[in-house]
Amino acid sequence: MTHTHRIWKVGHDVDTDQLAPGAYMKFGIDEIARHCLQGLRPDFAAQVRPGDVLAAGGNFGIGSSREQAAAALVALGVHAVVAPSYSGLYFRNAFNVGLLLLTCPRAGELEENEQIAVATEQDAPVVVRADGTRLACEPIPGFLLDMVRAGGLLNQLKHRLATGELARHPMKAS
Amino acid sequence: MFHDSSGPRRLKPMLEELGTGLWDRSKVVLVMDHYVPESDDESRRIVRIARDWAQEQALPHVYDSIGICHVVVPEHGHIRPGMFCVGGDSHSPTGGAFGAYMFGVGSTEMLGVVASGEIWIKVPQTLLMQWRGRLRDGVTAKDMALCVIGRFGMSGGRYQAVQFAGDAVRALSMQERMTLSNMSAELGSQAGLIAPDDITLDYLRAAGVAQSELPDTAHWQTDADAQVERHDFDADTLAPQVAAPHSPANAAPVTDYPDTPVQAAYIGACTGAKLEDLRAADRVLRGRPVASGVKLMVAPASLRDQAQAEREGIMARLVQSGAEVLPTSCGACSGYGRSIPEGASVISTTARNFKGRMGSDTARVYLASPYTVAASALTGRIADPRGLLT
Numbered sequence: 136m137t138h139t140h141r142i143w144k145v146g147h148d149v150d151t152d153q154l155a156p157g158a159y160m161k162f163g164i165d166e167i168a169r170h171c172l173q174g175l176r177p178d179f180a181a182q183v184r185p186g187d188v189l190a191a192g193g194n195f196g197i198g199s200s201r202e203q204a205a206a207a208l209v210a211l212g213v214h215a216v217v218a219p220s221y222s223g224l225y226f227r228n229a230f231n232v233g234l235l236l237l238t239c240p241r242a243g244e245l246e247e248n249e250q251i252a253v254a255t256e257q258d259a260p261v262v263v264r265a266d267g268t269r270l271a272c273e274p275i276p277g278f279l280l281d282m283v284r285a286g287g288l289l290n291q292l293k294h295r296l297a298t299g300e301l302a303r304h305p306m307k308a309s
Numbered sequence: 310m311f312h313d314s315s316g317p318r319r320l321k322p323m324l325e326e327l328g329t330g331l332w333d334r335s336k337v338v339l340v341m342d343h344y345v346p347e348s349d350d351e352s353r354r355i356v357r358i359a360r361d362w363a364q365e366q367a368l369p370h371v372y373d374s375i376g377i378c379h380v381v382v383p384e385h386g387h388i389r390p391g392m393f394c395v396g397g398d399s400h401s402p403t404g405g406a407f408g409a410y411m412f413g414v415g416s417t418e419m420l421g422v423v424a425s426g427e428i429w430i431k432v433p434q435t436l437l438m439q440w441r442g443r444l445r446d447g448v449t450a451k452d453m454a455l456c457v458i459g460r461f462g463m464s465g466g467r468y469q470a471v472q473f474a475g476d477a478v479r480a481l482s483m484q485e486r487m488t489l490s491n492m493s494a495e496l497g498s499q500a501g502l503i504a505p506d507d508i509t510l511d512y513l514r515a516a517g518v519a520q521s522e523l524p525d526t527a528h529w530q531t532d533a534d535a536q537v538e539r540h541d542f543d544a545d546t547l548a549p550q551v552a553a554p555h556s557p558a559n560a561a562p563v564t565d566y567p568d569t570p571v572q573a574a575y576i577g578a579c580t581g582a583k584l585e586d587l588r589a590a591d592r593v594l595r596g597r598p599v600a601s602g603v604k605l606m607v608a609p610a611s612l613r614d615q616a617q618a619e620r621e622g623i624m625a626r627l628v629q630s631g632a633e634v635l636p637t638s639c640g641a642c643s644g645y646g647r648s649i650p651e652g653a654s655v656i657s658t659t660a661r662n663f664k665g666r667m668g669s670d671t672a673r674v675y676l677a678s679p680y681t682v683a684a685s686a687l688t689g690r691i692a693d694p695r696g697l698l699t
Contacts, residue, residue, distance in 0.1 A: 148463065148556065150663045157644025158668060160314065161344065161351040174665055194464045197497070198663060199643075200315065200399035202415030223468025223499055224399055228415035278429075288417050292327055292424055301425055304330040308367030 138250040138265050140188040140214050145175055147192025151225065154196070154204035167203050168210040185212030188253070190245040192218065195236075196225025205229040215253055217242045217262055217272075230279045233287035237262060238273040245270075255280060310387070311397030311419055312378050314343035314643075317362040318355050319416035320423060331366060332426040338370040338387050339363055340378035343639050376611025376637045379403040379491060379579035383483070384613055386516035390505035390529040395422055400579055400660065402493045406486035407513075408505035408529045410470070413494065433470040433499055437537040440477035442545035447695040449589065450485040451580060451658065451678040453477070454492035455550035456542065459560030466498025472531065473503050477544030483512040484583045491580050492660055495557040504530050551656075551691055552676040555664040563681055566691040572653040574599070574686035575667075576679055577608030577635065578642040581658020584614035586679040587623050593683035595699045596626035600689030606648055608635035630686075644668035656685045 153174050159167045172179040189208065195218040196204060205228045208216065215235040219242050229236045237253065237260050245251065245264070252263040255275070262270040285291045295301035311320070316339055324330060331337060341359055344352035363371045372381045379400050382388060390408035395401065397419045404411025414422070422428050438457055453473075458465070471493045473486075481489065486503050493501025505526040513523060531537070548562035576582050576590050587609060599605045607627050609615035615637055618624050628634060635641075641648045642659040649655060649667040655674045657667070662674035677685070680694035687697065 150666075152644065152663050152666050156665060161349075161355060174670060194497070197463050198399065198661065198666075200397065200401075200413040200415050202417055205415075220464060222464075222497065224413055224415070224494075226468075227418055231415060231417040231421075288421050289323060289326070292421060296327055296329060296424075301329075303328065304332050304424070306324065306328065306330040307365055308334065 138252045138263070140186055140251050140253060141184065142188055142190050142245050142247060142249050142251060143176065143179060143183065144245070144247045145172065145189060145191045148194045148197060149175065149191055151196060151198035151201055151204035155201050155207050160201065160203065164203055164206050164210050168207040171207040171211060180211065183211050183213065186214050187212070188214050188251060189216045190218070190242050191216060192243065193220040195221045196229070197222040200224050200228070202228040202232055205234045206232045209234050217245065219243070230282045231288040233283055233285070235283045239270050241270045310338045310340070310378060310382050310394065310401070312339070312343050313341045313345070313356050313359040315397030315416050315419065317359040320420055321358060321362050323417070323420045324424065327424060329424050331423050334366060334368055337368055337423065338382055339368055339372070340381050341373040342377045342381070343643060345374040345638050346636050374638070376613065377579045377639055379487070380583055380610040380614070383407065383487065384516060384611060386513055386518040389513060389518065390509060390524045390526060395419065395428060399494050400491050402498070402501040403487050403491040403579065405490035405493065405501040406483060406503050407509055408502060408526070410500050410502070412499045433468070435531070435535060435537040436466065436469055436471045436498065437539045438471060438473050438542060439539055440473065440475035440542045440544050442477055442543050443480055444477055444544045444547060445695070447680045447698050448547050448549055449678040449680065450481055450488040451492070452547055452550040453542070453544070454489050454495070455552050455557065455560035455676060456547060458492065458496050458557050459550065459552070461496060462558045463495060463556065464497040466493060466496035468497060468499045470500045470502060471496060471498040472537070473501065478503060479506065482585060483508060484585045487583070488580045492557070495660055549678055549681045549693060549695065551681060552662060554662055554673040554675065557661060557676055563677070563691060563693045569691040570654060570689060571656045571675070571685050571691060572602060573604045573606070573650055573655040574682050575606045575641060575649070575655060575657040575659065576682055577606065577610070577640055577657070578659040579610055580660040581679055581682070582608055582610040584617050586610070586658060587614065587618045587627070588621070589679040590683040591623040591626055592699055593680055593694050593697050594627065594630045594687060596629040597687060599631045599686040603686050603689050604650065605630065605632040605686045606635055606641070607632045608640045609637045612637050641667045656682050656691060658682050
């Protein structure tokens with residue numbers, strides 16, 4: 136198992152205005168991503184690397200329904216968020232845009248900059264620390280893991296339309 | 310239901326990428342309320358996309374620049390008991406006030422809904438918030454909501470279905486019920502339900518719903534043997550509540566805030582500037598000038614409510630008090646406007662006071678009812694409205 140995911144730490148109750156500030160919502164996702172977490176971690180957006188993992192306190196993603204709060208992390212290449220709990224709405228949005236959320240009661244033990252491995256092959260995902268400590272995460276329903284693996288709901292809809300499982304509707308009013 | 314921010318600008322390109330269209334346009338309601346009135350090139354572009362797309366799709370239900378979606382959609386009778394609805398906005402549990410199971414979703418999930426007519430849901434538990442007694446004069450649904458959020462915190466709802474019940478809830482008007490259901494979002498629940506009754510039906514009739522389309526409310530009540538997690542509250546003893554920066558969960562009785570000056574007072578948003586909210590502010594202010602150094606802003610939640618408030622003389626008296634009247638849109642509540650002064654202590658009728666939420670990273674925002682916000686504007690510090698009612 137390779138410990139390739141570097142940890143960024145943030146506190147509890149990180150809200151969607153921190154992740155996708157309202158003032159930038161009129162712009163596209165790349166511009167929003169440049170301001171992701173600027174109030175809490177001004178270094179984050181510029182220095183985060185693809186594959187990094189955000190370790191947060193409870194209630195991550197509370198607030199607005201704006202899915203840019205999850206899509207900004209995807210745009211920055213964040214592999215996953217590890218936190219003890221999430222806003223229910225953020226949880227749905229994250230999987231819909233292809234962001235893996237690990238619900239981990241012991242997420243607070245993770246340290247800034249440490250390298251971890253993430254295993255999602257089993258029913259219940261596990262975060263493995265460099266010293267081998269295994270932090271158990273709550274099980275994720277298979278259909279949500281499939282959604283993340285597909286890169287989000289949009290790709291799944293594409294697939295369902297292509298196979299005819301989902302009917303096409305007229306693109307314009309007749 | 311979706312608006313200019315969450316809707317067309319996101320859905321149109323994704324539908325085109327998928328090569329499909331709306332599964333049933335008669336079930337879609339679009340409201341332009343976030344980027345109106347347009348203030349710059351970006352907002353003009355976003356709103357133009359919404360207008361063009363509404364035309365191209367021949368959407369039958371479009372409400373452009375007439376108010377905030379959570380107020381305008383019920384005003385036009387779209388939300389009815391027993392419906393299962395999604396909204397592209399986190400305040401969507403407002404629909405629960407009508408006994409509809411309504412919740413907020415993001416744009417990609419909304420794409421799934423408009424392309425397929427389907428969505429998944431995890432069957433929720435019911436958390437019953439039972440309110441006995443009756444609210445005192447000057448105490449509102451906003452105070453009830455802040456009290457519940459203060460007790461359980463922002464994740465207390467555990468993304469389950471909250472139900473508000475009891476004599477104090479049954480006594481609430483529809484607009485007050487909408488405030489209560491709306492703020493179940495800040496409690497972290499998925500939906501905030503109130504059982505429909507004659508007050509619900511009267512509202513729907515006034516909204517133009519035909520008698521033949523009114524549901525049998527008896528069918529949409531909680532079963533007597535339903536499994537619920539019950540919590541009790543006493544409306545008789547509830548004091549006006551104020552939530553300190555930067556969380557709605559920092560709620561405490563107004564009397565816990567002695568000598569707390571404010572420089573701005575904001576009466577706006579879907580939770581604080583409906584007709585009854587404007588009436589409440591007017592009962593405190595009655596045209597009296599706000600304290601020196603206080604900026605009072607009023608952004609009515611809908612044009613219909615604003616027009617009625619004008620007929621009642623309320624708008625003129627608010628202006629006489631020194632209020633600046635802002636457009637009927639989401640405005641400063643969503644941080645899209647630029648009206649909140651940097652560094653100010655603000656008392657606001659909105660639903661959220663996260664750091665930076667109202668567009669200023671340095672503002673400190675207190676949440677309260679329109680009575681309390683008006684009383685604080687009048688005195689220049691956080692004030693109990695109960696002794697100031699006219």
